[in-house]
Amino acid sequence: MKIYLFASSSCSIPKGLFVKGQPWKRVKFPILSAVIEYNGDLILLDTGIGTRMNQEFKNPKYKTNAWFHQSVMKAVFDPGRNPLIYQMQARGLDPAAVKYGILSHLHYDHAGGMRDFPNAKYFINKKEWEAATAADSHKHSYVREQYEANPKLDIELISTVPGKSYLGFPASLDLFGDGRFILVDLPGHSDGLTGVFVNLPSGRRFLFPGDSVYFPENLAGPAPKSWLMQKLVHEKPLAFETLKKLHNLKKSEPDLEIVSYHDHSIPGRYELAPVYYE
Numbered sequence: 001m002k003i004y005l006f007a008s009s010s011c012s013i014p015k016g017l018f019v020k021g022q023p024w025k026r027v028k029f030p031i032l033s034a035v036i037e038y039n040g041d042l043i044l045l046d047t048g049i050g051t052r053m054n055q056e057f058k059n060p061k062y063k064t065n066a067w068f069h070q071s072v073m074k075a076v077f078d079p080g081r082n083p084l085i086y087q088m089q090a091r092g093l094d095p096a097a098v099k100y101g102i103l104s105h106l107h108y109d110h111a112g113g114m115r116d117f118p119n120a121k122y123f124i125n126k127k128e129w130e131a132a133t134a135a136d137s138h139k140h141s142y143v144r145e146q147y148e149a150n151p152k153l154d155i156e157l158i159s160t161v162p163g164k165s166y167l168g169f170p171a172s173l174d175l176f177g178d179g180r181f182i183l184v185d186l187p188g189h190s191d192g193l194t195g196v197f198v199n200l201p202s203g204r205r206f207l208f209p210g211d212s213v214y215f216p217e218n219l220a221g222p223a224p225k226s227w228l229m230q231k232l233v234h235e236k237p238l239a240f241e242t243l244k245k246l247h248n249l250k251k252s253e254p255d256l257e258i259v260s261y262h263d264h265s266i267p268g269r270y271e272l273a274p275v276y277y278e
């Protein structure tokens with residue numbers, strides 16, 4: 001197994017917006033996806049910004065999302081170069097070998113590349129699917145064409161199994177039954193936010209916590225997002241309970257490597273592909 005990280009966009013944000021109590025000075029951060037080689041196949045963890053973003057944002061229905069992306073996150077995005085599919089090709093990873101995608105949640109900056117891999121099977125949390133297909137989901141950072149695509153994508157709705165506790169989480173899902181990919185619920189940032197533990201044969205253990213954590217400072221505090229950010233992304237108070245759980249988990253499992261998809265210390269703390277982790 002190998003884990004590669006790719007950034008499909010580079011953004012910048014006043015740090016105090018993402019982490020309560022931090023100065024309001026802009027820091028750069030990526031929109032990451034992980035690509036994992038597993039049993040000869042490739043698995044995507046989130047799909048980042050895809051090839052269709054600029055067209056999608058032309059729809060007036062998504063003007064709030066477009067404003068947030070361009071004016072708040074100040075995203076730098078080259079549609080001919082930055083989408084995950086093009087970067088994989090440039091690094092010699094075959095997009096046709098992508099068998100599965102596991103989505104942390106369906107906000108536009110995570111589901112944007114799904115249609116670029118139309119032959120993949122996607123695993124999506126059932127509660128997340130309900131939130132993302134609700135009538136007013138376009139007001140909550142969702143762009144439904146990304147996952148309600150025509151032709152249809154192969155989507156399997158999943159739920160964690162109550163009683164199957166894992167590292168203090170009361171419910172979990174061992175996706176392939178071999179202990180390599182364990183999914184847990186991290187609700188708050190979105191209703192069905194899913195964290196993915198990836199347990200490598202080497203013994204290294206990663207947790208991809210989606211947007212329940214933005215920056216390492218959130219996790220270390222634990223420090224919630226600013227009230228303004230919580231309002232902008234319609235985050236529920238439950239998000240801070242989830243963050244506290246992750247903060248305690250990191251304390252009790254110091255070797256667990258927690259990698260958020262918007263970690264401003266990447267590249268640096270971890271490097272982007274072609275560097276990989278195994």
Ligand SMILES: [Zn+2]
Pocket residue numbers: 107109110211262
């Ligand atoms: Zn995000």
